[in-house]
Amino acid sequence: MFENLLEMQERGVRDRARGRSLADNPMSKADVLPITDFQEWYSMFDAWRFGWSIEDAMAGHADAPRDGAALPRTYTRTV
Template identity: 80%
Template sequence: MFEDLLEMQERGARDRALGRSLADNPMSKPDMLPITDLQEWFSMFEAWRFGWSIEDAMAGHIDMPREGHAVSGNGRALSGDSRGARRA
């Protein structure tokens, strides 16, 4: 199982390097179902996502949203809701 998790993590990093998004997690695709072991499925889902996130951070892409905000590659916070922004 440990080797499978490492392979899925590497696949996530590779997929991010190829420009795929978080929505492209192969563990969320219907052909990966039916789920027979929920814990194993979730571990694989998270391993891919972790690998994707590591590659995303290393490449300097925008981070995943946290509490309604994202951080740009230069470290500046980006608002998750632009409706409240007004220009003077």
């Protein structure tokens, strides 16, 4: 199971690098449903999303979802 989670994280990283959105999570697709083991499904869903988020943060994608506390990458602090 652990190797599967790492593979799913790597897939999330690759998918984000290719420009896919959070809505493209392969664990959200109808062909993986019905879910027989909710915990396993959610672990895989979350692993992909985590990998996607890592790549998103590292690459500083302009279309990244931002919350109210996030600052644009071009922000420079002056003292």
